[in-house]
Amino acid sequence: MADSAEAHTHRGAEPAYLARLNPEQRRAVETLDGPVLVLAGAGTGKTRVLTARFAHILLSGRAWPGQVLAVTFTNKAAREMAARVAAILDRPAEGLWLGTFHALCARMLRRHAEAVGLKPNFTILDTDDQERLLKQVMEAAGIDHRRWPVRAMMAIIQRFKDRGLTPGRVTPAEDSDFAGGRSVEIYHAYQQRLLAVNAADFGDLLLSMTELLRTQPEVLAEYHRKFRFILVDEYQDTNLVQYLWLRLLAQGSKNICCVGDDDQSIYSWRGAEIENILRFEKDFPGAAIIRLERNYRSTAPILAAASHLIANNEGRLGKTLRPAAAASEGEKLQVISLWDSDEEARTVGARIEQLRREGESLAEMAVLVRAGFQTRAFEERLIAIGIPYRVVGGAKFYERQEIRDAMAYMRVLQQPADDLAFERIINLPRRGIGDTTLRSFHAHARAHAVPLYAAAEALQPAQKGRVREALGELLRNFARWRDQIARDGHVATTAAMLDESGYTEMWKNDKSPEAPGRLENLRELVRALADFDSLGGFLDHVALVMENDEAAEGERVSLMTLHAAKGLEFDTVFLPGWEEGLFPNQRALDEGGARALEEERRLAYVGLTRARRRAIVSSAANRRIYANWQASIPSRFIDELPESEISRIGADSARRQHAAPAPGWFVPGQRPGRLIEAGSDRQGAWEVAPRPARAEALGVGDRVFHQKFGYGRVMLVDGEKVDVRFEKAGEKKLLDRFLDKA
DNA sequence: AGGTTAGTAATTTTT
DNA sequence: TTACTAACCT
Numbered sequence: 001m002a003d004s005a006e007a008h009t010h011r012g013a014e015p016a017y018l019a020r021l022n023p024e025q026r027r028a029v030e031t032l033d034g035p036v037l038v039l040a041g042a043g044t045g046k047t048r049v050l051t052a053r054f055a056h057i058l059l060s061g062r063a064w065p066g067q068v069l070a071v072t073f074t075n076k077a078a079r080e081m082a083a084r085v086a087a088i089l090d091r092p093a094e095g096l097w098l099g100t101f102h103a104l105c106a107r108m109l110r111r112h113a114e115a116v117g118l119k120p121n122f123t124i125l126d127t128d129d130q131e132r133l134l135k136q137v138m139e140a141a142g143i144d145h146r147r148w149p150v151r152a153m154m155a156i157i158q159r160f161k162d163r164g165l166t167p168g169r170v171t172p173a174e175d176s177d178f179a180g181g182r183s184v185e186i187y188h189a190y191q192q193r194l195l196a197v198n199a200a201d202f203g204d205l206l207l208s209m210t211e212l213l214r215t216q217p218e219v220l221a222e223y224h225r226k227f228r229f230i231l232v233d234e235y236q237d238t239n240l241v242q243y244l245w246l247r248l249l250a251q252g253s254k255n256i257c258c259v260g261d262d263d264q265s266i267y268s269w270r271g272a273e274i275e276n277i278l279r280f281e282k283d284f285p286g287a288a289i290i291r292l293e294r295n296y297r298s299t300a301p302i303l304a305a306a307s308h309l310i311a312n313n314e315g316r317l318g319k320t321l322r323p324a325a326a327a328s329e330g331e332k333l334q335v336i337s338l339w340d341s342d343e344e345a346r347t348v349g350a351r352i353e354q355l356r357r358e359g360e361s362l363a364e365m366a367v368l369v370r371a372g373f374q375t376r377a378f379e380e381r382l383i384a385i386g387i388p389y390r391v392v393g394g395a396k397f398y399e400r401q402e403i404r405d406a407m408a409y410m411r412v413l414q415q416p417a418d419d420l421a422f423e424r425i426i427n428l429p430r431r432g433i434g435d436t437t438l439r440s441f442h443a444h445a446r447a448h449a450v451p452l453y454a455a456a457e458a459l460q461p462a463q464k465g466r467v468r469e470a471l472g473e474l475l476r477n478f479a480r481w482r483d484q485i486a487r488d489g490h491v492a493t494t495a496a497m498l499d500e501s502g503y504t505e506m507w508k509n510d511k512s513p514e515a516p517g518r519l520e521n522l523r524e525l526v527r528a529l530a531d532f533d534s535l536g537g538f539l540d541h542v543a544l545v546m547e548n549d550e551a552a553e554g555e556r557v558s559l560m561t562l563h564a565a566k567g568l569e570f571d572t573v574f575l576p577g578w579e580e581g582l583f584p585n586q587r588a589l590d591e592g593g594a595r596a597l598e599e600e601r602r603l604a605y606v607g608l609t610r611a612r613r614r615a616i617v618s619s620a621a622n623r624r625i626y627a628n629w630q631a632s633i634p635s636r637f638i639d640e641l642p643e644s645e646i647s648r649i650g651a652d653s654a655r656r657q658h659a660a661p662a663p664g665w666f667v668p669g670q671r672p673g674r675l676i677e678a679g680s681d682r683q684g685a686w687e688v689a690p691r692p693a694r695a696e697a698l699g700v701g702d703r704v705f706h707q708k709f710g711y712g713r714v715m716l717v718d719g720e721k722v723d724v725r726f727e728k729a730g731e732k733k734l735l736d737r738f739l740d741k742a
Numbered sequence: 743a744g745g746t747t748a749g750t751a752a753t754t755t756t757t
Numbered sequence: 758t759t760a761c762t763a764a765c766c767t
Contacts, residue, residue, distance in 0.1 A: 072756085073756045073757075074756040074757080076756080077756080100756075100757060101756095101757075102756095102757045103757080124757095126757090127755090146763095202757050205757085206757095234756085237756080266754080267754085267756080269753085269754065269755085270754085270755065270756085270757095370753075370754075371754065372753075372754080372755095373752085393755085427743095430744085432743070433743095434743045434744080435743080436743085543757085544757065561753090561754060561755090562754080563753095563754050563756085564754090564755090564756090566756085567756090582753095585754080587753060587754095588753070588754080603754085624758085625752095625758090626758045628758095
């Protein structure tokens with residue numbers, strides 16, 4: 001508030017949003033004319049620059065809010081930018097073209113839908129729908145799905161779209177040899193199907209819009225007139241079609257400002273091309289390049305370690321992070337060698353407990369892993385020792401079954417031609433309409449080139465018995481709901497639809513423990529519906545914007561993948577699993593070679609630079625993968641850390657572990673022996689810990705402790721099998737020898 | 743039509 | 758190990 005008051009009232013003095021910038025940041029904000037690339041290292045105030053620049057454009061009178069196009073990758077980033085711009089302006093910023101690539105393209109495409117063969121109410125398909133549609137296309141083309149998986153074809157199509165290639169633009173050189181060279185044919189058929197069901201997938205939003213700008217000069221000119229300034233966040237993550245889209249739009253004013261960090265490009269596997277940022281000067285002649293290297297986040301040792309590591313990469317524009325404050329002190333990085341993944345989880349858990357005892361906040365600690373499955377071991381350990389945690393980036397709200405079902409109902413209501421949605425709900429709840437019946441609808445739909453819904457209507461009278469009755473009722477209901485929506489509005493109608501269709505009833509009758517939660521989610525969905533003035537607006541929101549409903553707040557440790565951690569920061573960051581094969585990930589290396597290794601290294605860099613004060617890297621000598629144990633060696637990235645900035649813990653014993661054969665070496669499924677930890681007087685000795693037999697039997701009502709599940713109470717004893725109700729993990733049946741009396 | 747079983751595959755995933 | 762899917766049975 002004070003900021004903008006000053007911004008408006010100052011005489012001669014600078015507005016506060018400029019005054020608090022360092023010289024480089026300030027140049028990035030004030031260089032308004034022509035292309036600008038801001039190379040913003042981790043923690044150098046990237047968001048501050050972006051928002052100050054946005055506000056500066058408006059406050060200096062260079063453009064109205066509607067004349068600035070501001071693009072981000074995530075909804076979160078878009079929200080944050082909107083909020084911070086509004087804070088500088090001291091009023092909510094309205095009429096902004098600020099959003100994700102996808103949301104902005106969807107907004108544009110709705111206006112020009114007809115030009116690409118869609119109706120303005122087209123559906124935006126998520127990954128699941130895409131896959132089902134493509135599967136149908138491939139089945140129709142007679143492709144053996146066991147030899148040529150749908151997933152693989154999906155990836156190929158996505159890659160085409162990422163590169164701005166419509167089926168007609170795919171050249172033989174860019175084609176793949178999938179299904180005996182039939183990929184373009186399938187791609188083409190898939191696009192035809194999308195138009196037939198009046199739908200676009202995520203990739204289409206960008207591709208269709210770019211194609212439109214490429215081929216229709218008057219549409220392009222319209223946007224050139226409109227947008228005077230373009231701002232782009234996370235430019236290093238753009239793919240080719242996003243780049244083309246931006247370049248087309250920027251041809252108008254030339255005032256494009258891209259902010260990014262080539263060292264944090266970690267999405268090549270999703271089509272991102274780091275070359276876009278490396279090539280910026282060539283693409284936009286006369287571009288100003290501004291480097292932000294003053295880091296306001298981390299201590300000197302963390303910055304030194306991250307810089308030292310990333311210097312091993314070849315393909316980079318080159319920047320060096322410098323600590324902003326003179327604070328050269330700070331804890332060294334800890335590098336811990338451990339015996340196995342269980343010990344790693346225990347150690348991390350113990351460190352977290354210790355830090356908490358020392359007064360650190362759990363919300364300021366994060367465990368960052370390479371792959372999602374690694375979080376499980378830490379979750380189990382944290383449950384056992386009673387430390388609250390959250391897993392960031394798990395299942396999304398809208399990916400839940402009941403939400404997708406309910407949305408399918410809404411989609412059929414909104415757009416009866418949406419075959420995928422219709423297919424999903426035609427027999428949900430069970431109406432006795434099985435494969436055979438559905439197949440006949442499909443045949444009719446194909447033969448008459450009508451939507452499935454129309455086919456069902458046409459064939460309903462020809463059905464017999466229960467099917468005829470149930471289908472008749474469903475179709476009559478839809479007609480009625482469509483009628484009702486004009487009268488009662490979309491919220492009441494949707495609620496009525498979910499009840500009257502029998503969908504809610506289905507979950508009420510469901511005895512599974514998840515059912516009540518699903519009903520609650522459905523109620524939440526209807527509640528959320530009230531924030532929108534139409535069903536269509538809501539469906540777009542869910543497809544493009546809605547995110548995890550999990551509360552981010554609270555005193556909890558965060559567990560997530562390194563990818564999910566980009567853009568976040570914590571006082572303490574645990575980086576477990578730094579082992580060859582896991583990190584750098586072998587599979588990534590197999591697929592992408594040297595380039596992939598550099599991307600893995602960038603991922604390590606991202607991980608380290610998340611830490612403000614403390615980073616703890618660990619590696620385990622043995623890791624359980626599925627059922628059996630596998631030996632592993634510490635990651636090469638550990639060797640790339642500067643020895644002067646790290647303190648090694650257990651390194652000696654780790655070396656000995658690899659040198660000496662252990663007793664009972666790697667019997668699949670069996671616990672390996674364990675080396676006594678550093679600090680013990682028996683350090684270096686082998687301890688093979690057999691599970692001791694239970695001395696005393698457990699009784700009903702006993703309080704017990706389990707390594708994985710924590711504390712609980714015995715509910716039932718059946719020989720050596722015991723039912724326990726755990727305080728945190730629910731009821732489990734297990735063998736008594738895994739329990740300790742508490 | 744719907745439930746059961748055997749076989750198979752398991753990174754990262756802002757939209 | 759688990760989780761999911763495709764053939765298989767009732």
